[in-house]
Amino acid sequence: MxxxxxxxxxxxxxxxxxxxxxxxxxxRIPFDEGAAQAAxxxxxxxxxxxxxxxxxxxxxxxxxxxxxxxxxxxxxxxEELECDWSKVTTEYPTPGENLRRNRVWRNFSxxxxxxxxxxxxxxxxxxxxxxxxxxxxxxAEWKVPAGECTAADSVVTHTPSGRKLGYGHLAxxxxxxxxxxxxxxxxxxxxxxIGKPLKRLDTREKVNGSQIYGIDFRLPNMLVATVKACPxxxxxxxxxxxxxxxxxxxxKKVVAIDGNAVVVVADTYWNAHTALAxxxxxxxxxxxxxxxxxxxTAMLKEGLDASEAFIGNxxxxxxxxxxxxxxxxxxxxxxxxxxxxxxxxxxxxxxYTPEKCEVWCGTQNGEAALAVAAEAAELPVAKCDVYKLMxxxxxxxxxxxxxxxxxxxxAKQMPGTPVKLIWSREExxxxxxxxxxxxxxxxxxxxxxxxxxxxxxxxxxxxxxxxLFPQSLQNGKDPATxxxxxxxxxxxxxxxxxxxxxxxxxxxxPHIPAGFWRGVNVNQNAIYVECFMDELAEAAGQDPxxxxxxMLKPKYATVLKAAAEKAGYGKPLPEGHHxxxxxxxxxxxxxxxxxxxxxxxxxxxRMHKITAATDPGYGVNPWLIDRQxxxxxxxxxxxxxxxxxxxxxxxxxxxxxxxxxxxxxxxMPEVAVALVPSGGFWGGVGEPTIAVAAPAVLNGxxxxxxxxxxxxxxxxxxxxxxx
Amino acid sequence: MAxxxxxxxxLEANADPRTPLLWVLRDTLxxxxxxxxxxxxxxxxxxxxxxxxxxxxxxxxxSSVGRKKITTIEGLAQGGTLTKIQQAWVDLDVPQCGYxxxxxxxxxxxxxxSKPQPTDDDINAAITNICRCGTYKQVREAIHAVAKA
Numbered sequence: 073m074x075x076x077x078x079x080x081x082x083x084x085x086x087x088x089x090x091x092x093x094x095x096x097x098x099x100r101i102p103f104d105e106g107a108a109q110a111a112x113x114x115x116x117x118x119x120x121x122x123x124x125x126x127x128x129x130x131x132x133x134x135x136x137x138x139x140x141x142x143x144x145x146x147x148x149x150x151e152e153l154e155c156d157w158s159k160v161t162t163e164y165p166t167p168g169e170n171l172r173r174n175r176v177w178r179n180f181s182x183x184x185x186x187x188x189x190x191x192x193x194x195x196x197x198x199x200x201x202x203x204x205x206x207x208x209x210x211x212a213e214w215k216v217p218a219g220e221c222t223a224a225d226s227v228v229t230h231t232p233s234g235r236k237l238g239y240g241h242l243a244x245x246x247x248x249x250x251x252x253x254x255x256x257x258x259x260x261x262x263x264x265x266i267g268k269p270l271k272r273l274d275t276r277e278k279v280n281g282s283q284i285y286g287i288d289f290r291l292p293n294m295l296v297a298t299v300k301a302c303p304x305x306x307x308x309x310x311x312x313x314x315x316x317x318x319x320x321x322x323x324k325k326v327v328a329i330d331g332n333a334v335v336v337v338a339d340t341y342w343n344a345h346t347a348l349a350x351x352x353x354x355x356x357x358x359x360x361x362x363x364x365x366x367x368x369t370a371m372l373k374e375g376l377d378a379s380e381a382f383i384g385n386x387x388x389x390x391x392x393x394x395x396x397x398x399x400x401x402x403x404x405x406x407x408x409x410x411x412x413x414x415x416x417x418x419x420x421x422x423x424y425t426p427e428k429c430e431v432w433c434g435t436q437n438g439e440a441a442l443a444v445a446a447e448a449a450e451l452p453v454a455k456c457d458v459y460k461l462m463x464x465x466x467x468x469x470x471x472x473x474x475x476x477x478x479x480x481x482x483a484k485q486m487p488g489t490p491v492k493l494i495w496s497r498e499e500x501x502x503x504x505x506x507x508x509x510x511x512x513x514x515x516x517x518x519x520x521x522x523x524x525x526x527x528x529x530x531x532x533x534x535x536x537x538x539x540l541f542p543q544s545l546q547n548g549k550d551p552a553t554x555x556x557x558x559x560x561x562x563x564x565x566x567x568x569x570x571x572x573x574x575x576x577x578x579x580x581x582p583h584i585p586a587g588f589w590r591g592v593n594v595n596q597n598a599i600y601v602e603c604f605m606d607e608l609a610e611a612a613g614q615d616p617x618x619x620x621x622x623m624l625k626p627k628y629a630t631v632l633k634a635a636a637e638k639a640g641y642g643k644p645l646p647e648g649h650h651x652x653x654x655x656x657x658x659x660x661x662x663x664x665x666x667x668x669x670x671x672x673x674x675x676x677x678r679m680h681k682i683t684a685a686t687d688p689g690y691g692v693n694p695w696l697i698d699r700q701x702x703x704x705x706x707x708x709x710x711x712x713x714x715x716x717x718x719x720x721x722x723x724x725x726x727x728x729x730x731x732x733x734x735x736x737x738x739x740m741p742e743v744a745v746a747l748v749p750s751g752g753f754w755g756g757v758g759e760p761t762i763a764v765a766a767p768a769v770l771n772g773x774x775x776x777x778x779x780x781x782x783x784x785x786x787x788x789x790x791x792x793x794x795x
Numbered sequence: 796m797a798x799x800x801x802x803x804x805x806l807e808a809n810a811d812p813r814t815p816l817l818w819v820l821r822d823t824l825x826x827x828x829x830x831x832x833x834x835x836x837x838x839x840x841x842x843x844x845x846x847x848x849x850x851x852x853x854x855x856x857x858s859s860v861g862r863k864k865i866t867t868i869e870g871l872a873q874g875g876t877l878t879k880i881q882q883a884w885v886d887l888d889v890p891q892c893g894y895x896x897x898x899x900x901x902x903x904x905x906x907x908x909s910k911p912q913p914t915d916d917d918i919n920a921a922i923t924n925i926c927r928c929g930t931y932k933q934v935r936e937a938i939h940a941v942a943k944a
Contacts, residue, residue, distance in 0.1 A: 275889075279884040287827075342811075342818040414894075416830070704929070710927075729832075734927065736931070738920075740931035
């Protein structure tokens with residue numbers, strides 16, 4: 073991975089810092105190389121740069137945060153470019169450059185598992201256009217019709233004569249040609265790279281310490297800052313006594329920003345951290361300063377039976393059908409707030425002068441970060457830019473730019489001095505936009521034959537849009553709340569055919585901000601529906617798999633069957649082991665999971681194995697999908713086992729991994745993946761599988777213990793026999 | 796001024812003696828491969844070897860280090876040749892975001908030095924590092940691959 077080439081001068085500064093820092097130890101900032109010749113190398117088009125030595129640089133607009141998008145998107149471009157994959161590297165253009173070039177790279181935002189499914193067509197076109205230009209350049213040199221030439225492995229061949237020219241030779245001439253107005257994309261049956269388990273392009277630097285994340289970035293004369301914001305959202309900074317810490321070692325400045333936070337700027341992080349800890353601060357916690365968790369729980373409970381709610385999915389008359397049903401089943405579930413807990417805490421480096429503001433950071437949304445930086449700097453966007461660095465995890469958290477704003481506000485008070493703002497883990501844990509908390513009451517009516525004739529799903533709780541983008545609410549309704557429950561569409565549609573259905577949402581918004589957390593609302597919606605399906609199946613006297621298959625639409629059913637088959641569902645298991653199942657559609661993909669669990673008499677849960685099936689339409693890289701599925705299970709199961717943010721006196725109580733525990737390797741089940749791409753559509757793979765992890769395990773727990781767990785996390789539940 | 800023995804070299808570190816080794820490595824010596832994750836020895840992102848023992852450097856004050864041999868992630872590969880463990884990480888594409896992997900690799904380096912053929916239980920006991928991307932499956936496979944090689 074290299075940073076885009078138009079910033080050669082800046083990168084010489086950066087590599088200068090690297091030399092001062094630790095070059096003698098074999099430490100290297102990876103993106104300094106090539107800066108010298110960068111100016112001479114011309115791009116073929118916006119997506120493709122080819123060096124005279126045949127090196128191919130593919131520009132990637134989306135952000136790499138571990139999901140493998142650099143590799144997957146490069147595969148898509150390279151497929152059409154017909155280049156030698158072993159010569160491919162990648163680089164990020166900047167959001168500022170995107171704006172200057174009329175958004176030639178389109179959307180930078182990296183979330184919602186959209187990287188590949190949203191951009192696959194235009195990035196493939198980018199590769200195809202470059203290929204056609206390279207062919208045209210060769211044809212011109214040979215003075216033959218372009219139609220007599222073909223391209224493969226970075227070589228153009230004139231078929232009648234057998235003459236060959238390499239891309240490195242042709243690139244400069246190709247760059248001078250007008251791009252073709254139209255290109256035809258390959259038929260999927262002709263793909264050579266898409267669908268292949270190619271290795272990641274970004275691994276080596278991640279095993280030798282040379283990968284630079286935002287927190288590692290350095291500039292000459294840079295200072296390091298750390299921040300403490302009011303622990304209660306909406307609260308203010310009342311007072312702070314800067315004089316008490318200004319003389320402490322390394323401290324350069326103490327500043328207040330946004331009226332709600334204090335920052336210590338020092339020579340090193342540790343000196344800034346130590347001084348901030350010693351800084352006397354008083355907060356005005358505002359109107360939420362006395363809110364307790366009980367009140368939030370009560371607020372959500374009230375919504376379960378409220379008369380008014382936004383309707384997300386409706387068919388027939390659910391209430392009447394349930395009232396007239398032979399059997400009625402009802403259950404209430406609850407899902408707490410979750411913290412993203414990226415391994416790398418939030419950070420950004422900013423350099424401000426009255427003429428210019430530059431920011432270096434990991435971000436899932438470069439263009440939003442640029443807009444936020446410009447606003448904080450009070451400069452036109454054209455005088456600002458954001459240089460994206462590798463993210464030490466994103467999970468939705470780095471789609472927000474609050475940390476960018478803070479870094480710029482601090483840098484603005486020290487013009488000409490670069491400042492790296494690093495949040496402590498404690499600041500990160502307590503100032504997140506958390507996975508929303510909701511509760512859900514489900515009511516189902518079964519007829520005498522055990523068929524589900526009516527289903528009512530009432531969600532009560534928090535809306536992400538109301539918290540982050542209230543302007544995007546639709547007459548007050550947040551459609552994202554119904555992820556996985558929607559009546560149709562290519563994104564997250566409800567998979568069951570139920571003749572009488574009512575899914576609605578009583579919006580209840582506590583003061584703790586909600587945000588996008590990997591998997592988003594599919595996560596808890598799948599828990600609610602899939603656990604309740606097991607409750608209904610039991611009431612109907614049917615096996616959970618057969619009960620579901622009786623109602624599931626074809627693609628959903630196929631994937632669930634694939635998971636069940638791969639897991640050996642219904643076949644004998646070791647003594648005490650039980651299978652739980654779940655399925656969902658999210659992010660354009662169909663997924664299912666089968667968990668094999670056991671619970672000992674003392675209540676110890678063991679998750680032995682989870683089998684997933686995934687239909688993403690087209691699977692670009694099975695090797696990476698495999699890893700996304702296994703990682704998704706860890707993310708979902710960490711939340712199910714331990715994830716819980718609670719509120720005391722208006723503030724988040726959990727501050728670090730000692731109070732917000734996550735899964736470790738000893739709890740990791742064996743994972744098997746059935747990739748069953750059915751073709752014809754592009755679904756995401758970074759998120760959907762998260763949602764089936766928890767309900768599959770919870771359904772397995774019921775079979776093992778007879779206990780229905782309806783409130784998470786599991787650590788609060790006693791699974792002990794007889795308890 | 797402390798003089799540290801890091802990756803076989805003597806390096807001067809001008810920092811308050813109470814400064815955790817993690818921040819001396821990162822901010823004073825520029826060895827940013829060792830990561831900050833929690834600051835309370837929970838996550839293992841800051842794991843380095845001190846005299847061969849996997850140690851969470853966020854809890855080690857500079858004053859306690861003396862001339863003990865410190866090995867960081869930057870000190871594993873010799874002349875650009877990766878260690879067998881690093882190579883297994885590359886071969887199996889273990890890292891996702893990669894942020895925790897320096898600490899993970901240091902912990903595994905210590906484990907395999909003392910137990911070249913670890914059982915799954917040995918791995919569970921020794922490798923308590925947090926990975927939020929969820930690379931645990933590949934970490935376990937890579938450890939076994941090194942043990943078998």
